[in-house]
Amino acid sequence: MSSYTPSHSDRDAKVAELHEQLGAAVEDLVTGEQWTRALEFSARFRTRSFNNLLLIHAQHAAAFEAGRVPEPTPTYVAGFKQWQALGRSVTAGQHGYGILAPRTARFASAEPTRSDSWRRLAQGERPRAGEIVRQKLIGVRPAYVWDVSQTEGRPIPERPEPRMLHGEAPAGLWDGLAALVQGAGYELTTVDASDLGGANGRTDFTARTVVVRGDVDAAAQVKTLAHELAHVRLHGPTDNEDAPQHRGIGEVEAESVALMIGAAHGMETSGYTIPYVSGWAATVAGRTPLEVVQSTGERVRRTAVDILSQLPTEQLGAGDPPGLDRTFASQAVAAAASTAPPNRPIDRVASRGIA
Structure with missing residues (x-):
């Protein structure tokens, strides 16, 4: 079995590409109508950051125009390992949607109130006696997600969606x-x-x-x-x-x-x-x-x-597939060591994705 480990230059190039794509997506929001559509999309996929929502929206729209997905709007979006945990796999030939994921590192300090006292720990390095350890954001890296229409396997249960009549307010x-x-x-x-x-x-x-x-x-x-x-x-x-x-x-x-x-x-x-x-x-x-x-x-x-x-009301799903364990998702993100190759379709046998 082969695997793909992107180099630092590959990651930096992909991050730069995603930032450029993000800038173009923001520039497309020039009217109130387009902003409204972006907010409607955000309401359906609200577990993602606004920047990543725009990236997913733009890439899915391009996939739809190219005939690679059947609907203009995603239904459920998740990472490679998340789909595997739900009994589904990415269909061979489907490209993941690039998003920006946080890069973190461990920092240690014996005087945490002093901002200049924190030192970055090397991989596997243990803190010294009396030091406090915290995870800190040091940048972003490319990660990949796929819509359910780009996967195959165990059926995904349909969630009921609230529908309001004109003038009616949702219960509660x-x-x-x-x-x-x-x-x-x-x-x-x-x-x-x-x-x-x-x-x-x-x-x-x-x-x-x-x-x-x-x-x-x-x-x-x-x-x-x-x-x-x-x-x-x-x-x-x-x-x-x-x-x-x-x-x-x-x-x-x-x-x-x-x-x-x-x-x-x-x-x-x-x-x-x-x-x-x-x-x-x-x-x-x-x-x-x-x-x-x-x-x-x-x-x-x-x-x-x-x-x-904080509302005790019936709401639309937040974009995660039904049954997805968000705890597992967080662990998968932290544990994943590599991403799928930039701009390369998934090879079902040889690739590791990121949640």
């Missing part, structure tokens, strides 16, 4: 969001439109109140409540350094979080209004639009994922 969503608002120390009330001056909701950080328009259908109310909860989580006086410079970014973040929460519950997203990315992303001094889009996308994803994890 209002109560779950309200509990999070109140748990953050804010008083929540509903009022008529006339009391909000035409707005649908308002968050007052000084008075610590959240007001939501109550004379609209249930779906509109939970959408507004999710939007205001995002403000509570993200836009206090010291929460986001970009938001005070451009109020529009704060509104984009809040509406984007609300969209992800709604999409994860099967709600219609056409009513969410997000302005052109090229407009709000170019307004932060000292940062490129690409940097603003990437940081905004990741803040939105993290906030939505955190809120969703």
